[in-house]
Amino acid sequence: MSPETLAPVRPPAAGTAVTAAPDVVGAPRRRPRSRSATVLAVLSALTAAAVAAFLVLDAQGAWSFVLPFRGTKVATMILVGYAIAVSTVLFQTVTNNRILTPSVMGFDALYVLIQTTLVFGLGSARVAAIDPRLRYLVEVAVMVVLAGALYRWLFGGARRSLHLLVLVGIVFGVLFRSVAGLMQRLIDPNEFAVLQDTMLASFNAVDRSLLALSFVLVLAASVVAWRISHTFDVLALGRETAVNLGVDHDRIVRVVLVVVAVLVSVATALVGPVTFFGLLVANLAHVLVRTHRHRVVLPAAVLLGVLCLVGGQVVLERVLGLNSSISVVVEFLGGIAFLVLLLRGAAR
Amino acid sequence: MNRTTRLAVAVLGVLALAFVSLFVGVSDVTPASLLGPDRAEAWNVLLVSRVPRTVAIILAGASMAVAGMIMQMLVRNRFVEPSTAGTVESATLGILVVTVLAPGVPLVGKMGVAMVFALAGTALFLRILRAVPLRSVLVVPLVGLMLGGVISAVTTFFAYRLDLMQSLASWTTGDFSGVLRGRYELLWISFVLTVVAYVAADRFTVAGMGPDVTTSLGLNHRRVVTLGLVIVSMVTAVVVVTVGIVPFLGLVVPNVVSLLVGDHMRRGVPWVVVLGAGFVLACDLLGRVVNQPYEIPTGVVVGVVGSALFLFLLLRRPARVA
Numbered sequence: 001m002s003p004e005t006l007a008p009v010r011p012p013a014a015g016t017a018v019t020a021a022p023d024v025v026g027a028p029r030r031r032p033r034s035r036s037a038t039v040l041a042v043l044s045a046l047t048a049a050a051v052a053a054f055l056v057l058d059a060q061g062a063w064s065f066v067l068p069f070r071g072t073k074v075a076t077m078i079l080v081g082y083a084i085a086v087s088t089v090l091f092q093t094v095t096n097n098r099i100l101t102p103s104v105m106g107f108d109a110l111y112v113l114i115q116t117t118l119v120f121g122l123g124s125a126r127v128a129a130i131d132p133r134l135r136y137l138v139e140v141a142v143m144v145v146l147a148g149a150l151y152r153w154l155f156g157g158a159r160r161s162l163h164l165l166v167l168v169g170i171v172f173g174v175l176f177r178s179v180a181g182l183m184q185r186l187i188d189p190n191e192f193a194v195l196q197d198t199m200l201a202s203f204n205a206v207d208r209s210l211l212a213l214s215f216v217l218v219l220a221a222s223v224v225a226w227r228i229s230h231t232f233d234v235l236a237l238g239r240e241t242a243v244n245l246g247v248d249h250d251r252i253v254r255v256v257l258v259v260v261a262v263l264v265s266v267a268t269a270l271v272g273p274v275t276f277f278g279l280l281v282a283n284l285a286h287v288l289v290r291t292h293r294h295r296v297v298l299p300a301a302v303l304l305g306v307l308c309l310v311g312g313q314v315v316l317e318r319v320l321g322l323n324s325s326i327s328v329v330v331e332f333l334g335g336i337a338f339l340v341l342l343l344r345g346a347a348r
Numbered sequence: 349m350n351r352t353t354r355l356a357v358a359v360l361g362v363l364a365l366a367f368v369s370l371f372v373g374v375s376d377v378t379p380a381s382l383l384g385p386d387r388a389e390a391w392n393v394l395l396v397s398r399v400p401r402t403v404a405i406i407l408a409g410a411s412m413a414v415a416g417m418i419m420q421m422l423v424r425n426r427f428v429e430p431s432t433a434g435t436v437e438s439a440t441l442g443i444l445v446v447t448v449l450a451p452g453v454p455l456v457g458k459m460g461v462a463m464v465f466a467l468a469g470t471a472l473f474l475r476i477l478r479a480v481p482l483r484s485v486l487v488v489p490l491v492g493l494m495l496g497g498v499i500s501a502v503t504t505f506f507a508y509r510l511d512l513m514q515s516l517a518s519w520t521t522g523d524f525s526g527v528l529r530g531r532y533e534l535l536w537i538s539f540v541l542t543v544v545a546y547v548a549a550d551r552f553t554v555a556g557m558g559p560d561v562t563t564s565l566g567l568n569h570r571r572v573v574t575l576g577l578v579i580v581s582m583v584t585a586v587v588v589v590t591v592g593i594v595p596f597l598g599l600v601v602p603n604v605v606s607l608l609v610g611d612h613m614r615r616g617v618p619w620v621v622v623l624g625a626g627f628v629l630a631c632d633l634l635g636r637v638v639n640q641p642y643e644i645p646t647g648v649v650v651g652v653v654g655s656a657l658f659l660f661l662l663l664r665r666p667a668r669v670a
Contacts, residue, residue: 163486164662167427170493171658174595178651185644275497328505335498342490343480 036289036296043288043303050311051078057318074310076211080267081281081305083218087263088278089285089301090225093236093294094256095155097162098286099341101278102264104166105154106173107147108273109180111265114142116180120187133213140217140265147261148254173275214266221262228252232294276334281305283337351609355618362406362626369402369629370394374641396529404532405524405632405646406625408587408594411538413624414545414617415583416598417605418576421552421613423477426606427489427662429598430466430584434495436595438469439581439588440519441503448510455589459534463585469499470577522587522594522647524632534590538583542621545579549614552576594628594647596654601627603661627653 055070088101102108118139150172154165231252234242242249267274285301286292312329371377377398381390416429423433430436442465446458453461473495477488507516545552555562555572562569587594605619628646631653635644 161486163490167486167490168659168662170490171655171662174651175655175659178648178655181648182644182652185642185648186639328501328508332498332501332505335494335501339476339491339494339498342487342494343476 036291036293036300039288040296040299040303043300043307046311047303047307050307050314053314053318054310057314072208072211075215076270077309077313078306079211079214079218080271081307081309082302083263083267084274084278085281085285085301085305086222086225086298087260087267088282089294089298090232090256091260092282093232094253094260096236096238098283099162099166099279099338100169101276101282102147102260103273103275103278104173105150105169106176107143107150107261107264108268108275109173109176110146110150111139111143111268112273113176113180114139114146115269116183120183133209136210136213136269139269140262143265144258144261147264148257151257210269214270217262217266221259224255225259228255229294233292236292236294274330276338277305277308277330279341280330280334280337281308283341351615355622358619358622358626362622362629365626365629365633366402366406369405369633370398372633372636373398397527400529400532401524401527402629404527404535404591405628407532407535407539408522408524408591409597409625409628410621411535411542411583411624412587412594412597413601413620413627414542414598415580417602417613417616417620418545418552418580419598420602421556422573422576423474423488424556425485425488426603427486427599428492429596429602430470430580431496431593431595432489432599433492434469434473434499435466435581435584436588436593437496437499437503439463439466439585440516440593441465441469441499442585443519443589444503444507444512444516447512447515448506455534459537459585459589462589463582466581466584467577469495470581474577518592519588520593520647521645522592522650523645524591525643525645527591532590534586538586541579541583544575546614546617548572548575549617553613592645592647595651596658597624597628597650600654600657600661604657 051074054074055067060066088103091102091105092098092100118135154168231242231247234245234247235249235252235256237245239249281301281304284304285297288304289296289300291297308330316329371379373393375393375397377390377393381387382394384390412430419428419430419433419435420426439462442462443458445465446453446461450457473492476491476495480487480491503516504513507513551567551572554565554567555569555576559569562572601624602616602620605616605623609616609619628650631649632646635646635649638644
């Protein structure tokens with residue numbers, strides 16, 4: 001799978017559907033459009049270069065081995081970058097701010113907890129007997145339900161302050177991780193080994209059947225998102241305005257949350273939780289394109305996500321010669337970015 | 349019941365927990381076996397393992413809770429404690445640095461380096477806080493948690509490169525199962541520090557009112573804040589070096605105490621000491637009983653209970669928090 005195969009499902013392809021959004025119509029759209037076109041073109045070129053560099057740089061041995069081997073890794077990274085970028089941008093649109101992301105709200109810790117609970121409840125023998133793809137689907141389904149419930153509880157009803165939500169989300173993440181850690185210690189060591197295999201999937205050891213299934217899930221989620229993509233720009237204006245402009249806000253938000261939950265599950269199942277990656281990518285995209293239109297922001301975020309993962313891995317592995325995981329670097333940079341955002345008052 | 353009686357009841361409760369803690373474990377030690385035919389063996393287990401463990405739990409629990417209380421006084425924020433201010437993560441980084449650069453250094457030396465790092469991390473946290481306009485009380489713990497995240501990312505990066513991830517896990521998960529006679533005595537330092545904190549309690553209350561009030565009341569603000577930071581950093585360093593991180597303890601216990609007896613620090617310190625010790629004792633006992641004959645590290649149990657309680661405190665009264 002290459003970036004090109006993903007292109008048709010990207011929301012920008014839905015360009016024609018967006019014309020209904022109020023801020024697209026009007027005079028001052030010439031300059032931002034040319035600017036965003038340039039940004040997108042440069043990002044695409046850089047991403048393609050990074051993918052190519054990852055595939056061919058320092059290759060030793062037969063190409064028939066190297067290309068499929070690295071191709072699987074690149075495909076995983078593209079899928080994960082795509083899933084995290086889209087889920088974060090959509091989540092920020094729905095919650096109406098730039099500092100909340102699914103990972104900050106503890107969604108990926110929730111997914112790890114679901115995986116652990118499954119092994120804990122059924123025992124590793126029975127879990128191993130289930131088709132991994134079926135288990136994956138069950139986990140994703142449970143995730144969609146639970147993430148929806150969590151969101152409803154936190155965002156529905158009484159309005160809470162943003163800082164409270166962020167703090168609650170972070171502490172929920174700690175709670176989910178602690179409970180998962182507790183269960184992991186309660187099950188016996190043999191079962192834990194099975195669990196660790198399923199949980200700590202890194203870019204280097206990805207199950208091919210899961211990869212194919214993940215691709216199908218991401219595709220399905222993207223199609224759903226595409227069909228409602230014309231409402232995204234209006235959703236970003238806030239609930240009252242959106243309802244006023246004729247968008248069925250509650251229904252659309254529910255759909256978006258399902259999409260987000262599926263994408264987060266896929267990303268977490270493939271590589272494990274990465275807290276600040278989405279935050280970094282979504283905010284960089286906003287800074288670069290300087291517009292709120294999703295047909296520009298979404299592809300920019302996706303390209304940045306893939307570029308960060310693939311390019312970062314190339315720089316770390318081939319240029320600097322480090323075998324560290326890219327996620328540690330992302331956590332470091334993302335944490336600093338989060339602090340800066342917080343201190344500059346972006347959390348308003 | 350008046351205040352003193354209630355405190356006495358709480359102390360009795362903790363003593364009862366401590367008594368139970370002496371007789372729970374893999375090796376079968378009961379009051380009867382201490383007098384029975386195999387008493388030498390039973391006394392040996394009791395004195396080498398059980399008593400040090402129980403004492404270590406009480407010392408660590410009490411001093412971490414008091415450290416959290418001091419931080420909350422100085423920053424004037426209810427949601428601050430060593431693990432939400434970058435202190436714990438900085439101490440961990442310090443231990444990593446000393447382990448890599450000077451592996452032969454004795455435990456006291458490691459503690460010293462960890463303390464210097466903890467002090468620097470906490471000072472950085474306070475500096476950042478001073479630089480930002482605070483719109484909401486919740487920004488403070490958020491900044492602290494993020495700073496901690498950044499510092500621990502640095503630690504993880506180097507630990508991963510140097511194959512020290514496993515040692516790192518032993519410092520970051522509070523675990524009392526390794527406590528034996530001769531391996532926990534450093535914790536008595538934190539006992540001394542807790543006594544100092546009690547003596548200086550009123551000063552911290554005053555310092556929490558800001559530099560102007562403190563100065564006009566005739567206290568050197570800078571000196572009081574420095575004293576508080578040194579106590580917090582030393583307690584954190586000692587606890588992380590000897591048993592590992594016990595998360596959220598300094599946050600949950602003082603908040604529960606302020607619900608019970610109000611915000612008077614001098615009056616609150618005994619309660620914080622008693623409840624801190626009792627909370628960790630209970631969590632440790634739970635960790636020992638739940639999965640016998642294996643043990644669950646205390647830090648994990650405290651993490652579950654502590655974060656649940658933290659959530660409860662956050663969501664309990666939105667009006668007061670927001």
